[in-house]
Amino acid sequence: MILSKAKLNKEYTVNSISGKDDMVRFLFSLGCYEGEKVTIISKVATNYIINIKDSRYGIDEQLAKIIQVA
Template identity: 35%
Template sequence: MSLMMVPLGETKIVTEFRGKDDMKRHLQDLGVVKGEKIQVVGETSSGLILLIKGVRIALNRGLASLIIVN
């Protein structure tokens, strides 16, 4: 399922990325890597606030929809 479908407060595991290679690299630079736990801690009108490796990051809806979690 896409990260955009994860309910607020739930933790999931990143399984894959969709999109171009440069977009995948950008997400990996932010700490979003396969096998990593990711928690949705907030939602704004433009995207999601995530907790990854103890760090909060904000992603817009377009980027969040490219992350597939299980």
């Protein structure tokens, strides 16, 4: 499933990231890559606060839609 459809405060594992190279590189720089754990802390409109490696980041829905989680 894509991250934008995931439930709040539940830990998921990133399966894959598919999108434009610049978006994939940006997520990789945040520590978001295959096998990493990610949690949605909150959602406000089309913005998501996510937790990756004990750090919180704000991403938009476009980025959340290219992250496949399980």
